[in-house]
Amino acid sequence: MSLEVDITRPLAGFDLRVAFEAPGGVTALFGRSGAGKTTVINAIAGLERPATGRITLSGQTLFDAQARVNLPVHRRRLGYVFQDGRLFPHLSVRQNLTYGQRFAPRGATGPGLDEVADLLGLAPLLDRRPGALSGGEKQRVAFGRALLARPRMLLMDEPLAALDAALKEEILPYLERLRDQIGLPILYVSHSVAEVARLATSVVVLDAGRVVRAGPAEQVLSDPTMVRQFGLREAGAVLPAQITRHHGDGLTELAVSGGRLFLPEMDQPAGTHTRVRILAHDVIVADHAPLGLSALNLLPGTVVTLRDGQGPGVIVQIQCGSDLLLARITRRSAEALRLAPGRPVHAVIKTVSIARTDVGAG
């Protein structure tokens, strides 16, 4: 299952010209507001028509300007979750959920109503009307509705953007379950680095209508050239990790490829695979293992690249085991430590800096 997009479309201010491929898993289409993300996802869904190009899903052509193919929206079988839910106000939650079921081809497999209601915690809401639901509940119904139409892929256009921080936290675990238990490919449009870091397995970065970077999430997020796209405060690496043990003092030990990390107690049992996010500005670089430091998390590594940022800052990319870390330090420090590609260093990460909300199950 793979989605291939190669389209152009004139937009106000610039021409959209994008080409990328979304393999299975969650592909995040990341970019700032106005980068053209929604136009791309709408073109895939068939709601907007590109000027030229092709869109194919697992070999089936959805759109081909040259061959004059433009499959109508209702025959594309892509579940679309909109930012604003768009539930049918005159139908109950149950009727909303089952709306697309009758159109699913007979052979299409997927979870049934009970399973979806269970997965998304919708069972108590089934007989209500959308008007009586909270924003978070509405969005969960929208996920379920898209899923029950038995789509070949889910398209999500900033599904959490309209929700406040607390509701996002409430919904993200449902999305993770969707990703991990249903296994449907998802194209996830977002301008939130935190959401992308938590959910995405691949990332496509869009800027002013162009794809500036695409690849596996770990690589793209720890790419120093992408720091400007993600923003200095949000830039950081995502590392696959495994919980190894829970300590009595409220800390959980995790193994990453370059060593071990300590986090405030996590709920999951030992052995669970997860991902940790380490922000670039939370990493301190030392040229030898420091002594007498309160920070618990210390990963030895090698400098891969240095990249000048704006102002006095430098982004250092450090190879720790098989993972790449980003550190944002001053140019003065970099010169004092004589940092250069190949130089062995130690990355110091403050325990508290690995926020629990940035830890995603994966």
Add this chain to the structure above:
Amino acid sequence: MNDWLGPEEWQAVALSLKVSFWAIGLSLPFGILTAYALARWSFPGKQVLNGVIHLPLILPPVVTGYLLLLTFGRRGPVGGWLEQVFGLVFAFRWTGAALAAAIMAFPLMVRSIRLAIEAVDPRLEQAAATLGAPQIWVFATVTLPLILPGVIAGAILGFAKAMGEFGATITFVSNIPGQTQTLPSAIYTFLQVPGGDTAALRLVAVSVVVAMAALTVSEILARRAARRVAGA
């Protein structure tokens, strides 16, 4: 009621109800289609269509009636063809009264329904399409239920207009008791003869009652539909 109204008066009331029901019943689907086309589609000649539909609202009803006579009369181009092919005659029949009522009520109906369609968020229809629903199904299950209050209001408004239509009807199909003498025509006739004012007054009372009943029913139906649509 049969005793209270004379046979001629009763005939006029019954005929008016029949004419109005048929006029609205048959033109409603076209009204919805036209309203939908005007609200949602862009096509060449859209403004012309809009103008033609609204013409009966602006023209003197006598002019509309005369144009109907020219077109749908037995010697008219459309009327003659319809009689030959389907055996359908409009001139000086109750069917002609229904046609005149439908034409006169059409713009009111379309306006009301069009407003309702324009109030429906097209993004809901898009959402239905992404769930696999073909356009006609989207219309039947999303658009139509959401515009139902507007459709009801339009139909009732059209019905009231059809009940009261006088100028175009009398011009097109004349004023034949039992054939084309509708309620307004009957009132007019009674007022022309000496001593006819009590009969006219009785028919006026019937008109008021029918109008009030129509208004009340539409209010109740529209409120019920609106509550359903609000989704509470």
